[in-house]
């Protein structure tokens with residue numbers, strides 16, 4: 001547990017250092033300093049719900065206060081919310097089902113199951129299984145796997161990814177839509193009133209092997225905890241189903257598995273019940289802890305209470321498995337100390353200007369790494385309503401980077417926000433390289449996507465790919481550092497490109513803050 005610190009946490013010494021640096025430091029010096037401090041070993045990799053949360057929150061709030069922003073959350077810099085961590089095990093060795101024949105789904109070879117409910121036992125008696133294709137209800141693509149089938153109280157079996165993975169003429173082809181993400185499958189099954197949802201694993205369609213599903217869900221499944229409902233309004237069971245488990249269910253039902261899979265990939269597929277039933281009994285251990293988003297606000301002069309949200313997750317992976325050098329601290333310098341530094345610099349630059357038109361919210365969400373939970377909580381409990389939030393400008397892993405002729409934008413083509421980036425890049429003598437290949441689902445994997453789900457405009461800015469000095473290729477390639485202890489700050493980092501990207505986001509924010517669109 002964290003918590004006694006809220007309200008009494010600023011140490012005068014660190015605040016004074018910050019004040020002096022803020023007055024005298026160049027933009028690059030500030031960017032460097034914030035990145036260096038927030039990724040220092042002292043911050044222990046900034047894992048939520050550890051003592052390092054306290055330290056990170058104090059530092060961020062201190063910087064916002066010294067700059068002269070207002071606390072965003074009813075006079076507080078912090079927005080607390082609770083997280084539940086769940087470990088579930090079957091009461092027996094697996095799950096028996098019976099139809100025409102009997103079968104046992106073994107745990108965790110055939111199926112991995114957990115829950116997000118605060119309960120000590122899962123006890124679904126004689127649960128019925130329904131095969132719902134991709135489990136997608138997408139009116140804009142004329143596709144509804146839940147059409148004409150009652151799944152209330154039943155367990156739905158759904159395929160990962162979307163129809164475009166198998167047929168380039170459907171959906172957006174290999175460019176996976178959000179309907180393909182496993183998180184969507186659970187959300188939709190819950191909306192349909194199902195008791196459970198098991199996602200059928202497929203290595204190519206998921207882009208990772210079965211071991212990833214097992215390792216990711218054997219213990220400590222995280223979710224946002226609602227103390228009023230104790231999450232009793234959520235699915236009873238969530239899980240992944242191995243292809244062998246899926247085949248076992250079809251064998252027990254006396255049905256043709258290949259025919260079903262082929263039919264489900266074509267338009268007009270009708271979901272059907274499997275005519276197998278079985279108890280799902282599990283013992284559950286859970287733990288509830290509090291974490292916090294951090295936020296400051298710069299009030300605008302009007303614009304009907306509208307706001308722009310600048311966003312940079314503060315959390316990273318903490319202290320964990322040692323790398324080959326014995327380093328155990330996952331510092332998260334690029335991911336996402338650099339993003340926080342960028343957001344802080346934009347806040348400072350706005351503070352140095354006359355009052356903006358729209359309100360500017362500077363949001364530092366918790367628990368991004370474990371599933372975008374802090375931003376999801378914020379979007380359900382925003383300080384300015386989502387309908388009045390005109391854009392989200394997210395800073396994710398922006399440093400280091402060399403100067404480039406271009407800047408890469410993911411997720412363009414969805415709104416007129418693209419024009420703001422094109423204009424801001426042109427003013428820097430650069431051009432926007434719109435990258436619409438989202439086959440790896442990257443566009444859905446940072447905080448801005450929770451805003452997009454609520455209808456707020458957002459794109460992802462990535463470092464450019466065309467260095468001005470061609471003798472200096474990308475010095476910090478992502479596969480080398482991504483989610484590893486070696487994601488550490490170095491004084492020789494080239495932040496010139498990072499700074500120009502921050503300036504670009506700042507000028508997009510400046511136009512948005514004063515324009516009517």
Ligand SMILES: [Zn+2]
Nearest residue numbers: 335336396397
């Ligand atoms: Zn990140």
